[in-house]
Amino acid sequence: DVKVTQSSRYLVKRTGEKVFLECVQDMDHENMFWYRQDPGLGLRLIYFSYDVKMKEKGDIPEGYSVSREKKERFSLILESASTNQTSMYLCASSPGGGRTEAFFGQGTRLTVV
Amino acid sequence: DAKTTQPNSMESNEEEPVHLPCNHSTISGTDYIHWYRQLPSQGPEYVIHGLTSNVNNRMASLAIAEDRKSSTLILHRATLRDAAVYYCILRRNAGNNRKLIWGLGTSLAVNP
Numbered sequence: 001d002v003k004v005t006q007s008s009r010y011l012v013k014r015t016g017e018k019v020f021l022e023c024v025q026d027m028d029h030e031n032m033f034w035y036r037q038d039p040g041l042g043l044r045l046i047y048f049s050y051d052v053k054m055k056e057k058g059d060i061p062e063g064y065s066v067s068r069e070k071k072e073r074f075s076l077i078l079e080s081a082s083t084n085q086t087s088m089y090l091c092a093s094s095p096g097g098g099r100t101e102a103f104f105g106q107g108t109r110l111t112v113v
Numbered sequence: 114d115a116k117t118t119q120p121n122s123m124e125s126n127e128e129e130p131v132h133l134p135c136n137h138s139t140i141s142g143t144d145y146i147h148w149y150r151q152l153p154s155q156g157p158e159y160v161i162h163g164l165t166s167n168v169n170n171r172m173a174s175l176a177i178a179e180d181r182k183s184s185t186l187i188l189h190r191a192t193l194r195d196a197a198v199y200y201c202i203l204r205r206n207a208g209n210n211r212k213l214i215w216g217l218g219t220s221l222a223v224n225p
Contacts, residue, residue: 004156035215043157043200043215090156100145100204102213104156 006105023091030096032074135201
């Protein structure tokens with residue numbers, strides 16, 4: 001079974017802190033994604049990556065950056081956390097090469113106080 | 114971007130079939146139709162996808178209208194474990210832009 005593992009299930013950070021959310025997938029997938037999920041807004045794409053060191057902005061990249069130094073790991077960085085970044089963050093990966101299904105991690109519930 | 118429209122909620126009885134509708138009237142020719150579901154406190158889980166033809170797998174069936182402006186996810190016999198939010202989404206595959214376009218989903222309740 002494909003496993004997408006997010007480093008934390010719950011996280012509480014202070015306003016202004018730099019926050020790292022880590023995601024690792026174990027199936028050699030080409031594509032990786034970061035979403036945030038908020039009530040009434042659904043899932044919104046922050047960033048995605050289709051190869052090592054490659055990244056593209058999604059719909060709401062402001063206030064975030066990403067890093068993909070190795071194929072299996074995709075990190076989301078909140079440069080200076082703010083209260084409006086309190087949300088559920090979901091990482092996903094998909095194989096590429098014509099296979100389209102995405103596999104999601106369990107999510108990280110981030111609270112910024 | 115093409116969007117999808119689903120009912121906010123639906124209810125079903127255990128062991129009965131469930132038909133979850135989705136409208137995507139502005140779908141483009143290269144958009145794949147994907148269905149995912151999200152159980153409480155978990156990340157979304159892939160269910161099924163298709164382009165033009167109806168599709169079956171071990172979890173569900175996907176019926177796609179001839180004009181592709183709507184589709185229906187069919188759970189043949191609902192169980193209590195099928196209670197989840199079901200998302201009908203379009204996968205845009207333009208070059209490297211392989212993102213999924215998510216709606217708000219249908220919350221399915223299954224009664225014992």
